[in-house]
Amino acid sequence: MDNNSINKIALIGAGNVATQLGKAFKRSGKSVIQVYSRSKSTAEMLSEVVGAESISDIYQLTNKADLYVISVPDNAITNVLSDIRLKDRLLVHTSGALPMDVLSVASLNIGVFYTLQTFSKEKDIEFKDTPICIEANTTSNKNLLFELAEEISENVRYLDSDLRKIAHLAAVFANNFTNYMYTIALDILEKHNLPFDLIRPLINETAEIIKNNRAYEMQTGPAIRNDEETVRKHLEYLKAYPEYQQIYDMITKSIMTRHKKANEDDKL
Amino acid sequence: MDNNSINKIALIGAGNVATQLGKAFKRSGKSVIQVYSRSKSTAEMLSEVVGAESISDIYQLTNKADLYVISVPDNAITNVLSDIRLKDRLLVHTSGALPMDVLSVASLNIGVFYTLQTFSKEKDIEFKDTPICIEANTTSNKNLLFELAEEISENVRYLDSDLRKIAHLAAVFANNFTNYMYTIALDILEKHNLPFDLIRPLINETAEIIKNNRAYEMQTGPAIRNDEETVRKHLEYLKAYPEYQQIYDMITKSIMTRHKKANEDDKL
Numbered sequence: 235m236d237n238n239s240i241n242k243i244a245l246i247g248a249g250n251v252a253t254q255l256g257k258a259f260k261r262s263g264k265s266v267i268q269v270y271s272r273s274k275s276t277a278e279m280l281s282e283v284v285g286a287e288s289i290s291d292i293y294q295l296t297n298k299a300d301l302y303v304i305s306v307p308d309n310a311i312t313n314v315l316s317d318i319r320l321k322d323r324l325l326v327h328t329s330g331a332l333p334m335d336v337l338s339v340a341s342l343n344i345g346v347f348y349t350l351q352t353f354s355k356e357k358d359i360e361f362k363d364t365p366i367c368i369e370a371n372t373t374s375n376k377n378l379l380f381e382l383a384e385e386i387s388e389n390v391r392y393l394d395s396d397l398r399k400i401a402h403l404a405a406v407f408a409n410n411f412t413n414y415m416y417t418i419a420l421d422i423l424e425k426h427n428l429p430f431d432l433i434r435p436l437i438n439e440t441a442e443i444i445k446n447n448r449a450y451e452m453q454t455g456p457a458i459r460n461d462e463e464t465v466r467k468h469l470e471y472l473k474a475y476p477e478y479q480q481i482y483d484m485i486t487k488s489i490m491t492r493h494k495k496a497n498e499d500d501k502l
Numbered sequence: 503m504d505n506n507s508i509n510k511i512a513l514i515g516a517g518n519v520a521t522q523l524g525k526a527f528k529r530s531g532k533s534v535i536q537v538y539s540r541s542k543s544t545a546e547m548l549s550e551v552v553g554a555e556s557i558s559d560i561y562q563l564t565n566k567a568d569l570y571v572i573s574v575p576d577n578a579i580t581n582v583l584s585d586i587r588l589k590d591r592l593l594v595h596t597s598g599a600l601p602m603d604v605l606s607v608a609s610l611n612i613g614v615f616y617t618l619q620t621f622s623k624e625k626d627i628e629f630k631d632t633p634i635c636i637e638a639n640t641t642s643n644k645n646l647l648f649e650l651a652e653e654i655s656e657n658v659r660y661l662d663s664d665l666r667k668i669a670h671l672a673a674v675f676a677n678n679f680t681n682y683m684y685t686i687a688l689d690i691l692e693k694h695n696l697p698f699d700l701i702r703p704l705i706n707e708t709a710e711i712i713k714n715n716r717a718y719e720m721q722t723g724p725a726i727r728n729d730e731e732t733v734r735k736h737l738e739y740l741k742a743y744p745e746y747q748q749i750y751d752m753i754t755k756s757i758m759t760r761h762k763k764a765n766e767d768d769k770l
Contacts, residue, residue, distance in 0.1 A: 308729055331724070331732045350700055352707050352722060354715075363703045389699065400694050401701075403736050408687040408701040409708045410723030411753050412680050417717040417760075419676040426668050431657065432618055433669075433676045434713065435631045439620050440677045441709035445702065447622075449685040454620060455678030456599070461576055464599045468671050477756040484752055485679050488745040492685070 240324070240382045244268040244299035246292075246314065247306040248280040250353035251328050255303060256284040258361045262385040268296045292317045300324065301382070303347060308332055315340045324375055330402025333395040334369050345370035345379050348398055352409050361386045367393040367401060418478050450496070457489035508592070508650045512536040512567035514560075514582065516548040518621035519596050520573040524552040526629045530653040536564045560585045568592065569650070571615060576600055583608045592643055598670025601663040602637050613638035613647050616666055620677050629654045635661040635669060686746050718764070725757035 243259055245252045248271035256266050266284040271277035274290040281288035289295065295302075295318060305328040306314050318325075320341040327337060330348050337344040346369040351359060366383040368390060370376035376392065383390040393401060419433055443452055456464040465486055472479035511527055513520045516539035524534050534552040539545035542558040549556035557563065563570075563586060573596040574582055586593075588609040595605060598616050605612040614637040619627060634651040636658060638644035644660065651658040661669060687701055711720055724732040733754055740747035 307727060308732060309727075331729075331735065351704055352711065352720075354711065354720075357711065359707070365700050365703065367700075389703070391700075393696075397694060397696065399735070399739070400690060401696055403739060404687040404690045404696070404701055405704055406723055406736065406750075407683045407690070409704050410721065410725065410757075411750075412683045412705070412708050413712070413717055413721055414753055414757055415675045415680045415683060416712055417721065419672040420717050422668060422672045422675070426665060428661075428665065428669055428672070432633050432635075432659075433672055435633065435657070436619055436673055436677050437680070437709050437712065439627070440680050441705050443620065443622065443625065444681070444684055444705065449681055449688050452620075452622075453678065453681055453685065455674055457678065459575060459577070461599075464576060467599065467667070468674065471667070471671060477752070477759060481749075481752055481756060482674075482679075484745070484749055485682055488749060489678075489682055491745060 240300040240378055241265060242267045242299045243301045243303060244270070244296050245280070245284075245286070246270045246295070246302060246304040246318070248273075248276045249305060249307075250355050251349065252303065252305040253280055253283070253355045254351075254353045254359050254361075255305065255328070255347075255349065256280060256286075257358060258386045259382075260284045264382075264385075267299055270295060297323070301326065301378075302341075303328065304337075311336060324378065326379065330398055330405065334371065335395070338371075343371065343375050345375050346395070346398065347379060347383065348393075348402075350401060350405055362388055365389045365391070367391060367398050369394055369398065418481070421475075421478075450492075453489060453493070455489075457486040458493050460490065508568040508646055509533055510535045510567045511569045511571060512538070512564055513548070513552075513554070513571050513573065514538045514563070514586070515571075515573035516541075516544045517573060517575075518623050519617065520571065521548055521551070521623045522619075522621045522627050522629075523571060523573065523596070523615075523617065524548060524554075525626060526654045527650075528552045529629075532650075532653075535567055538563060565591070569594065569646075570609075571596065572605075579604060592646065594647065598666055598673060602639065603663070606639075611639065611643050613643050614663070614666065615647060615651065616661075616670075618669060618673055630656055633657045633659070635659060635666050637662055637666065686749070689743075689746075718760075721757060721761070723757075725754040726761050728758065 242265045245256050248269055259266055266286045268287045269277050269281040270289050277288040277290050302325045308329050308331055318340040322342045324343045325337050325341040326345040326347040328347055334346050348367040350365040364387050366387045368379045368383055370379055420430055472482055510533050513524050516537055527534055534554045536555045537545050537549040538557050545556040545558050570593045576597050576599055586608040590610045592611045593605050593609040594613040594615040596615055602612055602614050616635040618633040632655050634655045636647045636651055638647055688698055740750055
């Protein structure tokens with residue numbers, strides 16, 4: 235292993251994150267030399283794209299990579315790690331929620347390479363703006379990972395496992411729960427044969443507007459206007475969807491509380 | 503009044519919606535002849551932009567407009583309407599939640615011109631894609647409003663008051679509640695001095711990806727993966743924010759239920 239930079243990379247896992255990372259590594263001139271996936275066809279699909287060898291037997295894992303990126307679901311990682319012994323080869327995971335230390339069973343040199351983005355296999359991501367959060371167990375590993383990350387992104391920073399968990403939680407609200415708000419909106423529209431096109435520009439503008447504004451200051455709608463009559467009508471309509479009704483009620487109350495509190499703070 | 507098209511428009515109200523509509527009307531060659539706002543300075547600000555007379559006394563409302571657009575908060579509209587008598591002049595409101603009929607105290611010719619978009623005064627909106635939902639009490643009024651709407655947008659449709667309420671409710675989820683998810687994410691980040699830049703690209707991509715995909719199918723995260731360990735850790739962390747904890751808990755459960763149901767439906 236060349237201690238001065240990472241050139242040869244092995245991907246353990248071939249899901250959305252591994253796919254987009256593999257493509258980004260390749261674009262920046264790195265060699266992805268091997269792709270492992272439990273599923274032979276999944277491994278082959280990604281290895282073809284990045285020009286790597288594909289394996290579906292973890293015991294065939296190469297010992298020639300400068301970096302091993304394990305990118306499998308959080309609840310599968312312990313199992314996969316139990317079959318890997320890398321000695322001092324640098325091993326990173328890509329999880330927001332898992333501490334770095336879970337990797338210590340498999341190597342002496344460990345770190346985290348967490349991309350704060352939502353990936354699909356099909357849609358390629360412009361990595362330039364993608365936040366990459368690095369953690370590492372030594373300064374030398376940290377430097378290696380920073381150098382690699384900065385070759386694909388301009389938004390790289392160091393976060394320890396605790397702070398990364400916070401960032402991941404924020405991402406759950408900003409991505410997972412936001413997507414669920416879209417889902418509920420769509421469910422309501424479809425129930426009445428109304429097209430998604432009705433709210434598509436709104437969704438776009440909602441995301442656009444906070445690029446230059448604080449989200450809280452952009453809050454509009456019945457809750458922040460304290461428009462109890464509209465809230466009452468909405469809750470009445472949502473009777474047919476008890477879970478959506480509860481979500482509506484709770485978010486509305488939280489917006490009202492936060493607004494009241496913000497106003498009181500202003501008065502102090 | 504030329505019965506064949508709308509040329510002269512009076513704006514009653516000078517908030518975000520009135521501002522963006524006024525600018526759009528002007529761009530499409532209409533004359534905005536008067537702007538009313540209770541606040542003299544607000545009326546003047548908008549009337550300057552659109553080249554109209556400004557009034558802050560409702561009794562000075564012109565009788566020369568082809569169309570009167572009342573765009574004030576829902577809970578203020580009844581008060582303002584009580585001071586307006588337009589006889590047969592065409593009057594529309596711009597509210598998602600109010601039925602058209604609230605206008606009948608003020609005119610015989612009424613309708614709705616509901617733009618399904620989030621507006622600020624500062625940021626001009628590309629109206630071409632903005633959905634405009636029209637309602638009217640006669641076919642002739644409907645035709646007049648359609649013609650006007652189609653001059654500023656390619657996304658115009660007729661929705662009666664009941665369907666408009668549904669669309670508005672969907673918009674509350676897609677915009678108001680989505681913005682609140684951003685707010686919570688930001689609150690969590692700021693508490694730990696983490697920058698919004700960490701999730702900005704994620705928010706962007708979350709809105710981007712559903713342009714070509716169904717929101718539900720794009721759902722990712724601990725809830726849909728049934729990752730109970732991560733959910734437990736997040737709820738534990740959120741103890742310090744009881745309302746955010748409840749929102750997290752409820753949305754997570756709803757995602758899990760909906761996912762289970764969708765899987766069962768697949769099996770039928």
